[in-house]
Amino acid sequence: MMNYCRDPAVHARGLTVVRGGRTVLDTLTFDVPRGQVTGLLGPSGCGKTTLMRAIVGTQAKVTGTLDVLGHPAGDPRLRPRIGYVTQDPSVYDDLTVRQNLDYFAAVLHPGRSARGRRRESVTRAIEDVDLTRHADVLAGNLSGGRRSRASLAVALLGAPELLVLDEPTVGLDPVLRRDLWQLFHTLAADRGATLLVSSHVMDEAERCHRLLLLREGRLLAEDAPDALRDRTGSDTVEAAFLHLVDEAGAAAARSPEPARPTTPQEPAR
16 A cells, blocks of 8 residues: 655755766755656756665665665665666567566465465556557567566566666657556555656656756756746756756856865975
8 A cells, every 4th residue: 555644755855876986976965756747858968867866775885864765775674665767778679578577476475375465566667658459579579668667567576665676768759658647646646656767858847746866967957847937947858858957057157266186296376
């Protein structure tokens, strides 16, 4: 059963990730409300995937506060409560769609006593992503869009409270994109699920209840699409994003240059 309390699904304060001496995420502070579709928007390479990995507990060297569904990110108790879809399909090509789901359902709900539960969850997941007619097709023979939907079906098996989807619509045709976004909103409205969906396609921002706009590892804004447009006097979220980028650049140009650190070879002047 879903938890409908008002506490956010994701609570981050000062979230930072440094990798190879480079700051990938820089002191992010935000909340992801429950039961809504939150979009994580930004250009490729801005840190979206790193942030999602931190939320699901697979990212190393994370500092700051990051709580997910009331527990620290990565807590073992969160595993059955979170569904995660990466950019690459997470199904076995030599198994059919149904066989893939049967396998992952057995991992999620082991034991003979859970057999009926597994069967129900597999059937529901296949129907959710509209793959009923392709359930017995080898995953390796599916089109790219259907393979992506099969991966999403795997994430839906346990009826997760939080779905973290890393660019799930990339490469899909407009009809499939529309259908997936309809599914996302159905999961939020009818099942109370929380969805965090990343994209670099700005028109998808208009489909979200709330947005996190990310650039170069920093959070430019956190708000509803209408509020962001009103705040920047823009007609679209893309225009609002560009306005915020220019605004941040101008602020950086006005700020004084930080003092150069002294070293034994360069005494302070």
